Amino acid sequence: MTSPFLLSTWSFSEPILESEYPNLSAGCSALDAVEACVRNAEQDESIDSVGFGGLPDRNGNCTFDAMVMTSPSSSGAVCGIERHLHPVSIARLVMEKTNHTLLAGTLADDFADSHAMESANILAHTSEQKWESWKKRSRDTKPLAPFDHGHGQLFGSHDTIGTIALDSHGTLAGACSTSGMAWKVPGRVGDSPIVGHGLYVDPKRGAATGTGHGELISGVNGAFLVVDLMGRGATPLEAIHETLDRIVSCWDIKKEYQVAFIATTPEGKFAGGALRAGFKYAMCNSDGCIVKDPELVMLD
């Protein structure tokens, strides 16, 4: 019997993990646990880059991306969701009810309808107001790199929730969800719904999830790279370090860029690392729940 635990990006995750951990320790599966955690974030209007309350694109429309994964042969994702509040649950339906990996846009919403998922308005009034004010200020204003002060207090926008669970049977699962970059070009899809970019889970090698500037993560297949490096013998910290190094060597790193990863081995040895200061992650195990500083900050 393995000692179960939950890991998740950003300090806003900590109360969510705390509420879901008792179910995981009582025997719920890693997949059920990560879906439940991410659904919590999706319905929390105060989290402005995941689910309801997420910031819209340049035209004022909100779209959601999400993924679930338990192994290279078992993943599901959706992108460009326009009418459903829980993209992570549609992603799970894709994984469990189809032979496909990714469904996109209005056809993914139709797929959710066909599985009796209730559709809803996904643009919160507060998000609309923030878009109106961004539009008045300057359409060229770039979103700031998020800065997490801990206990859910953030400066700038939040970013993707990525959650990893190891259950009492030793099974790993991951899920992530985002409304994507604030004020994005309509149609833009980031790293989160793409296998190996925002999330990767391989029962033999471990699991990793990324948050931050999706284009940078996608450019190096970030989550896959972290897990692959662990499979070749790197510790989670070494694997994250090498992946962030690769990003730094490929991109001109602007001040608004942030990228962070959390990762675990199949045995539950984990770490977090970020490009710059301002990232935190949450962890829950049988000893309790804490918000952690990443073990590695590359720049600053």
Ligand code: GLY
């Ligand atoms: N990391 C989320 C995104 O760039 O869409």
